[in-house]
Amino acid sequence: MIYPKNNRLMKWMFDTYVKWLVGNTFHQFLFNTVELDSNKSVLLVANHFSFWDGLILYVLNDKLLHKKFHVMILEDTAKREGMLRYAGAFSVSKNSRDMLESLNYAAELLSEPGNLLLMFPQGKLYSNFVNRVHFEQGLLKIMKKAEGKFQLLFAATFIQYFKHKKPSVTVYLKTEGERYSDKNINELQNAYQQHYDAGKLQQTEIDIK
C-alpha cells in the first residue's frame, strides 16, 4: 500500500497548479453550499467519470469544506501519478490482502475531525452518461469501522459545454444524516442514486441562455 507523503513545498506546488488548472480549464465552477459539523471528519462520496473529478473535488474542498484532503486511488494510478501522494492520495489494490490495510487506514483518517476522505465507490472510471451508479463493497466497510466519527457527504459531478468554448462543471452536494452501519451496500447505493438522479435531472433541464 502507498501512503500519502508530507512535504510542504510539494503540497504547495500541487495546490497552486491544480487550482490554476481547474480555474483555467473550466468556464464556470458551480456548487451548492452545505452545512457541516466542524467536530466531525467528512466522508465525501462521488461519481467517477474522469481524471478530473478528483481535482475538481480537491478545489471544492479548498473553496467550501476547508478540511485536510485525502483520497483513495487505485495502486496503478498512485504509481503512475506520484504527485498525487503529496495531496493526500493513498492506494488501494483490489483483490489483495493489502486492501484491508487500505480500508483500516481510511477508517483511521476519519477519526480525525480535520480530515476529509474522498471515495469513488464505483472503483473505476465509468461514462458520464451512466444511469445507475454501481457501488463496490469497500465503502461500507470503512463506514462500519469509523462509525459515528464522520459525516457523510454525497457529491454528483457533471461537466457540460453550454454556449462557451470551455466547459462548465457543476457539483451537487448533499449531506446524508442516515447511518448505514447496520445496512447493506444496496441501501447506501440507492440513497446516492437518488441524489445523482436529482442532479442529473437538473443538468438535463438546465436552461441554457
Next chain:
Amino acid sequence: MIAARRKKFLADVFAKYMHYRMRKAFNKLEVVNKITPKPGYSVLLLCNHFGWWDGLWANYLAYWHLNRKSYIMMQEDHLQARMWLNHCGAFSISRSSREMIKSLQHAADILNDAENMVIVFPQGELISNHTTEIKVEKGIERLIKNIKGPCHIIYNCALVEYFESLKPSVYFHLLDLGVAGELSFDELTEKINTFHRQALKDQVNVAH
C-alpha cells in the same frame, strides 16, 4: 435572410485551422458507427445542439468523414456577429418571421446539388447533453419537402466524455435516415429519438 457565400478556399482554410484547434483541445474525435453517404446524393446532417463546439464538429464530419461541401444554418443574430462565417458556408435563419421560409428554401436549394451538405440543428436552441428527448422543429418537415434533388439524411448524436484523459473526447453516433421523402416527419422524429436514447445507452459501454 443572409444567403451563404461559400468560397472554397476560405472554407477549406477554416476547416483545416479548426481541425488543428480541435486536435489541441480534444483527446479524440471518434465516429462510433461509420456511415458513407450514397454516391450522387447530397447530405442533410441533423445534429444535437448543446454547446459552442457542435457546429465545428459537424464541419469536421463533413470534411473528414462524409466528404461533402459543408453549409450550415445559423441563427441570424449569431451570424451577424460573425459575418466571416458567411464565406465558409453559413446562412441565416430567424425564427418567427417570414424570412424563415426563404431560409428553408435556400437550404433545400443547396441540397439540390449532390456535392453539398447542409448542417441543421433541429432542436433550434441549446439543450443539455444529457437530454433524452430531441425536439425536432416543424421547419425540418418543410425543408425536406422542398428538396428536389436526391438527398441522404443523417442524424448525428455527439456525446462528450473524459475518462482517463484531461482532455475531453467526442463520440459521434450516426444514424442513417434514408433518402429525403422516404419517411414522414413523425417517423423521422420518432426514429431520431429512439436512436438518441439508444446512443446514450451505448455510450456507457464505449471502449476507453
